[in-house]
Amino acid sequence: MDCEQKTLITELTQGKELAELLRNNLNSISSLDTRQFLVEQILSSYEKALFLLNWGGCAVEIKPTISTLESPNYFANSSPKSDVSDQDCKDQCQKDVYKKRKTEPRWTEQVKVCSVTGLEGPLEDGYNWRKYGQKDILGANFPRGYYRCTHRHSQGCLATKQVQKSDQDPTIFEVTYRGRHTCLQASRLAVALSPASLKNDKSKQDKDSCQVEQPEQKPKPLKELSFNFREVKSQDSNNVEDIFPLFSFPDAYIGNGNEENDIFKESMMENDFLSSLSSAFISPATSDSSCFAMTPCHMNSLGIDHNVRTPESNLAPTSATNSPNGYWDISLDNVDFDTNFPLDNPELFT
DNA sequence: GAGATTTGACCGGC
C-alpha cells in the first residue's frame, strides 16, 4: 500500500510540476512540440494516477496506453482491486504483459549509431536503461540485447529498446525503441533540451550581466551551434527512415575564453545541464569535441521536426531517406530558441 | 548490501 501511495503521489506531483512548466511556457514562444510534449506528459501522469486508483498494485506494472484508455470498454471492464485476489491480480498482470505485445499499439523506431564517431554505443541516448535479457536471433551473427527503462518499477515507465550489432558492419548498432518514456527523466530531458530552456537561459544571462539589450541581436553563441548528420537513422513501425543529427558545439564555442561563451558554459554546468542528459548522453569521447547525440525526442524538443518522427507523430515521410549519408553541417539560424524559459530554475533539475 | 548483468526457463504468437 505504501508503494502504491508513493507511486500515486509521484505521479500527481509530476503532473503538477509539468503543469506549472506548461503554464510558464504558455507565455513564451516555445515551440508547439514542446508544449504538446508537456501536455502528453501531464496526461500520462494523471492516467497512471487514475489507473492506480482503479487497479491498485497492478497499475504500476501495467500502464494503460492511450488507445486502451480510449477504448469504450476500458473503464467498464476495470474492476476494483478488492474484487480480485492478489494472485488473480498477479496472474492478470502476467497475462497482460504478453497480451500487450499484440494489442498495445506502440511506436517503434530504429537508430543506427556508428560507434566510430566517438559515441560509446547505442546505450548512449540520454536515458538510463537496464538490461533484462539477451537472445541469439536466428540468422543474425550477433545476439540481441533487451533493455528497459531503469524507472520501470519506480515510475511505471514502460519504454524498452532492443540493441543488436549489424551483421554488415559490427561497428554499427541497430537500436529499436519501443514505447514512450513516461518517467521523470523523459520530461527533464525534454525541458533541458527544449528551445525554451536554452533561449531563456540566454535572456537571464543578459539580465544578470546587466547587458544592454539589443532587440535585433540574435543569441550569438547559439548561432554557432551546428548539427552533424552522420549514420544515425530512425525507423518507426511504418518503416519510414529518417536521419537524426549529432548535436555539436564547436570547440571554439565552449571554453575558448570568450566571456559570453563562458557564461553559457558556466550556466549549463551550474544547472547540471550536461549531467542531466546523463553521462550516457554525452560520452567522454564526445565531450572533447563537444559532440552530443540527439535522439528523436531531443530533436523534437528543439523544434527540428521536419526530419523527425515523434512517437505519436502522424507526419508523412520526409525526404530524409533521400538524404546523403555522411556528414552534414546545418546552421541553427532557423531553430527557434526561447529566451524566456528559466533554465536556471533548480526545480527543473531536481 | 544495493543495483546491474547474465542466463536458462517460460510464455504467446505464428
Added chain:
DNA sequence: GCCGGTCAAATCTC
C-alpha cells in the same frame, strides 16, 4: 514446434 520477448534466480560489480 520454432522463435522472439520477458521473467527471475544466480552472479557480478561497486
